[in-house]
Amino acid sequence: MxxxxxxxxxxxxxxxxxxxxxxxxxxxxxxxxxxxxxxxxxxxxxxxxxxxxxxxxxxxxxxxxxxxxxxxxxxxxxxxxxxxxxxxxxxxxxxxxxxxxxxxxxxxxxxxxxxxxxxxxxxxxxxxxxxxxxxxxxxxxxxxxxxLRPSQNFDPLAAAAYCRAEADWLVGMNATRALTARASDLLSLGRVQTPTLNMIVKRQEAIDHFQAETYWVLDIIVLSKTGAQWTARWHKKNAKSQLKNLDDHLSVKTQNQEKAKRSSWLKSPQDAQDIIEKIKPAIGEVVKAEGKNKQIPPPLLYHLTALQQECNRRFSYTADQTLKIAQSLYETHKLISYPRTDSRYLTPDVARTIPQILNKLPSKYQNLLSQCTVSPHKLGKRYINAQKVSDHHAIIPTNRQYDLNKLKTDEAKVYDLVARSLLCALCPPALDQQAILVVDIAQELFIAKGTIELKAGWRAIAPHQHSKVGKGKANTQLPFVPIHTPVKAIDAQVLEKQTQAPKAYNDASLLGAMEHAGKHIEDAELRAVMRAGGLGTPATRANIIATLIRRGYISRAQKTLIPTSAGQTLVASVNDPALLEPQLTAEWEQRLQDIAEGKAPAHTFIQQIHAWVNQLVCTLPQGSKIQVPKHEKNYSKKKSKYTSKNRSEPNNTHRSAGESSWRSQTQKAKQDTQNQNRPRASELNEVVGQTCPICKKGNMIQGQSAWGCERWKAGCKFIIPFALNGVIIPKEEAARVCARRQSRLFHESDGQKYRIELQAKGKLAWAESKSKNVGKSKVKSSKRSTKTSSQTSKKDSWRSKAVSTTPHSSKQNKWATQREKKP
Incomplete structure (x- = not known):
């Protein structure tokens, strides 16, 4: 029943x-x-x-x-x-x-x-x-x-999920194969992976090409007639007009503030000395004195990306580490809400549970509740906004009582951030006093600014990172000096400075860049979509970073993320800008959102993907041959049917008959690869016209990926692959190997000519010519090179791995049998 x-x-x-x-x-x-x-x-x-x-x-x-x-x-x-x-x-x-x-x-x-x-x-x-x-x-x-809800209510969401998965597969498979056709190694492309890599590569290029600019600034000690003293910095005369109000100078986000900063630069120390001599005897006056009190509201609650950024800044946790810790707090300990959320807001019904949550917080937080003077139902739209909650609300503590001593140290740290973020939201705003003083001495302009904290508010219980006044500014108090007050300079200091190169990405800054990747998109609607979602999702961004590291396209240098040579090569090789920029993701997310809301049919989206894939496979293979640098951290997935490191094994130049150029980490994959190289009965066609040089009985015939002996079923496994180590073997040279046991010197690389020679037991080897005399050649060993890194100069360490025994292919290998790789 x-x-x-x-x-x-x-x-x-x-x-x-x-x-x-x-x-x-x-x-x-x-x-x-x-x-x-x-x-x-x-x-x-x-x-x-x-x-x-x-x-x-x-x-x-x-x-x-x-x-x-x-x-x-x-x-x-x-x-x-x-x-x-x-x-x-x-x-x-x-x-x-x-x-x-x-x-x-x-x-x-x-x-x-x-x-x-x-x-x-x-x-x-x-x-x-x-x-x-x-x-x-x-x-x-x-x-x-x-x-419980009817499953049919979620059919549009399921349709969007299928569309996303299938579109990623179609684009990834086709783009990867199309670009790899030009490459000496497998190059993996993806809708989110490639634009993320492009951002890292561009940042590194900006760092590499950065040229520091030296400049000087002039600081003076100002003394007013009333006896007040303060430090002010020289600015160009037009800086006064640029600073229309106090916020222009104090805000870190305005364009005017950046202009004001550069307006203080002097081209030489002599320019500064000239100004000093000019103002020494002069009496100036205060031309602007402005101050105001500003309320600083508590930060928004955490979504996953914000939590990952905070943990990276404070504890140096990687994005993936933070995700795993948060997942443990959610699944194992039941102490926080669903962590893979993209929302920093609560729904009204969740907000109504806050009193219960506060009552169950561990004892160390109960002492802080007296400072939480804001009632949960008065939080307002800054924290309670159902329209900005899609699947899950912001990360908050649950109402479970728990002994925090049972948590691991890293779990306790992350829980502390989440708990304090909710407590901060229930605290009053911090109150800062911000001021600016502008003086004019001998027609030269000097500006001073200051910020002091009047009331700590939420900062009293916030994590230390948030508690700094004015987003990290020094707590500097300026005296109250009325406008037109006479002043003079009593001391001066000239400081030499240099512009700073852009900083390499770390997990926190890269996550932020991914979240706000669409801010430069011209289309307003697409920009709005990217503002809401960004590049990838909070749940996938950590995995994207981990994947780029695993595949050898980026690496960690202490706390920063830098591109490898392979990553830079991949980006430089992509000739379709849509794969490099975040606009593609914005367009997809807009359409997927419409599908999830039932506003658009799924089949139309897939049809558009098909059309674009047709375009990709035409454009990506165009261009010169791509030589992918080898990297010691190049990805190698265990229990996979492939390894990127061995797609083209340059050091493994000799192979026994029937041996594949692909190496596997599982015996099953090895057997699959060997079977793949055997000619299929349905495709047998005599094309070489020579007798097998090993068994001396069968004819050489064409298979799917190699010429082989027609007696392979009888046990003769001799083959000549269509391409050996990425170099295509012409049919006539394969015939010559069968007849004379060596080919002509048909391939040239780095000024050296190479031939293929047939050695004992059917092994094929590359041989290089020592001179113009064709008869003299040097045979490379068929075994993997045993050259150690110490025998190779540091400058060419990766080249030694890539080209030590095998000539590079200058032609496109369209026939080499390859193992499947999911991008």
Whole structure:
């Protein structure tokens, strides 16, 4: 009898919390069992879009002629490493005992996709409801269970999720293969990854090309007739007109303030000395004296990006570290709300729970509540704005009582930030007194500014980083001096300064740049979309940075992120600006948002993606050959069918017959690669016209990626690949190798000519000519080079790895068989 409700959570920990509230205490396999309920779980994404060759065998090869890869309908298949778990979950979904299914994955676009893809591939056809919460406390779960929604309400959100995943796959697969056709190594492109890399590369270029400019500033000690003293700095005469009001000079964000700063620069110390001599005997006067009190409101609550930035600045945590810590506080300890949020606001119903949260805060924070004089219901739109909350509200503490001593040190630090951010929001504003004094002495202008804190307000309990007066300005008090008061200079100091190069990105500044990536987009609507979302999402930005590091495109230098040579090469090689700039993401997000809101059909978006992919595969392969520098940190994924480091193994120049140029970290991948190089029976065509030089019996025939002996089924595995180490082997040279055991000197690199020689046991080797005499050559060893880094100069350390034994290809390798790589 069908009477079971199956709940499917995104992760095991979430399933445990759900099962506890539902009373499902007995665990059987991958489910918790209770009265009328089963609770099971995914392990993140259990299914993924199939590889190109699983859609069509012809896409197994990376031939440029096979692009674009545009399946009529994309297939979704279980991930190999979690297939067993998927199969068990699919059985539960299709069980006759199950009457309905509840999607209890994360409340968001990605959580919707995780469930829908599993349910679709599993062949589910039962009624589905949606469980949607922003906190995993028992109280929040109970409330969510009472408010289950029809799954159909989220169909537009699911459509947007599918569109995003499929579009990323289509663009990534096609762009990666199209650009790699020009390259000596695999180059991975992605909609968010590549613009992010471009920002890092541009910043590094700005640093590398920066030329410091020396300038001088003149500071004087001003003495008024009333006896007051203060320090003021010389400015050009027109600076007074530039400073229309106090904010122009005190704000760090105005263009006028930057102009005012440069207006104090002098070209030489002599210019400063001339001014000193001019003002020494003169009596001046105060021409402007302005001051005002300014309220500084508490900071907004944290969303994930803001929390990651703060943790990077304060604790030097990477974006990925902060995300993992926050996720632990959310899932394991239940101390904070959902961390992967893009909102810094609360909904009214969440705001009503703040008193309960405050009552349950650990004792160390109870002593601070006396300073929280603002009632939660009076927070106003600065903190409570339902229109600015999409899936999840800002990160705040939960109402769970907990002993903070049970937390790890890094967990306690992050929780402290979250707790204090809520307390700050309930405190009164800080009050600063800001002032500016402008004096004119002998027709020369001198300006002084000052800020002092009158009331600490929220700063009294804020993290130290926020507590500085005036965003880091010194607490400098200026005296009150009426306008027209006579003054004179009693001392002077000339300071030599230099302009500073742009700072390399760190996690905090890069996250900020990604969040505000669209501020220079001309289109107002797209700019608004990027302002709301930015480049990537709070949930994916940390992974984007980690991916760029893993793939060898950027590296960490202490606390900064810098591009590698491979990363710089990739950016320089992309000839379609749309892949480098954030406008593409803005356009996508605008359309995906329309789809999620039911304002636009999904099929139109995919049609537009198909059209653009057709354009990409035409433009990206155009241009000169790309030589990708090798990098010791180039990415190498374990348990993968490929490694980037070995796409073209320059040091591995000799291969036995049948050995692939791809090396795998799993035996299965090795076997797959060997099978891939064998000629298929359906493609056998005699093209070389020579007898196999190894077995002396079979003819050499053409296969999919190599010429091979027709007796391969009988055990002769000799092949000559279409390309050896990235260098294309012409058909006539392959025939010459079979007939004479060596080719002509048909390839030239760095002024040296090379041939291919057939050695014992069917091994192929590159041989270089020592002189113009064709008969004399030096054979390179077939084994991996054993040259150590100490034998190679530091200047050419990466070149030694890339070119020590193999000539570079000057032609495009359209035929080399390659392993699949998901961008």
């Amino acid at each position: 069908s009477n079971i409700t199956l709940y499917i959570a995104e992760k095991p920990s979430m399933a445990r919390d759900l099962a506890f509230v539902l009373g499902a205490k007995k665990k059987e396999g991958i489910k918790y069992v209770g009265t009328g309920v089963w609770v099971s779980w995914c392990i993140g994404h259990l299914v993924e879009i199939a590889n190109p060759d699983q859609h069509d065998p012809r896409w197994k090869s990376w031939r440029l002629s096979e692009l674009p890869i545009l399946p009529q309908k994309l297939k979704w298949l279980p991930k190999a490493k979690t297939k067993s778990h998927f199969n068990q979950l699919a059985k539960l979904i299709k069980s006759r005992q199950v009457a309905e299914v509840v999607n209890a994955c994360d409340a968001g676009r990605e959580g919707e996709l995780i469930f829908r893809a599993v349910y679709q591939v599993a062949g589910g056809h039962k009624p589905v409801k949606r469980f949607w919460v922003s906190s995993l406390t028992n109280e929040a779960i109970r409330k969510g269970l009472q408010q």
